[in-house]
Amino acid sequence: MFVAHPNVQQLLSAIWYEGVPGFRRKKILWQIVHIVKLFIMFPIYCLVYIIAPSSRMGRFMKKPFVKFICHSASYILFLTFVSMASQRLEIVILELIGTDWLKEKVNEWKKKERGAFFGFAESIVILFVSSLVWAEIKSLWTIGLKKYISDLWNIIDFIVNVLYILWFALRMSSWYIVRVSWGTI
CATH class of the missing domain: 1.10.287 (Helix Hairpins)
Structure with a gap:
């Protein structure tokens, strides 16, 4: 009963969205824009957090909602790179936009792909x-x-x-x- 009480839920929401004031009152489009901005900026936020965790931006990274978005962005980026690695995206790109000499090199690499x-x-x-x-x-x-x-x-x-x-x-x-x-x- 305690956790389900509206006042407790309001406090939990306030703690969750602490780093982004007014987020819940924004229209859905502006919420999406804000989330995409956090997604794009997460490498910079992480770098700043590693270098200066007690700075303003480092403290911003400790907020629960921001931390959740950055962890999600990191995992999505990881899965993207795993799928790129499984498809050998470098070779596909070189085959599509490479010069004739580069395409010959790619064919040579493919013959030796196991040992690449x-x-x-x-x-x-x-x-x-x-x-x-x-x-x-x-x-x-x-x-x-x-x-x-x-x-x-x-x-x-x-x-x-x-x-x-x-x-x-x-x-x-x-x-x-x-x-x-x-x-x-």
Whole structure:
């Protein structure tokens, strides 16, 4: 009954939307514009938060609604790069807009695709995965092993991170095996 009381709900809403005053009173179009602006600005907000967490913009990042939007934007960007990496978007773009010489190079790369090193999108995915693993390590260190294991979401995050690390290990072993077979290592 306490949580369902209108005054408590009003207080929770005020805390949730603390960083964006008047957000709920805006028309839906202006709410969308504000959310898109936060989506676009999230890399800058994150950089400022890493460099100066106690600055005005760093404190803005600590607001629940802003933090939610930035986490969502980060995850959407991560999924975008995962899909770009799975489709080898760099090669597709070079095939579409490249010169004849570049298209010949792309055909040569395709023949050696199994042993290819990480492309741009895969490098960004590796950076994201590294940050996810680091966040889990920090969480484990902060709350301790017993409490960490008691939350099933942490177990799921751990398994997902292990699968990403296995993908990385398989890609590196593929690269190494192909290089050895070519005699370049």
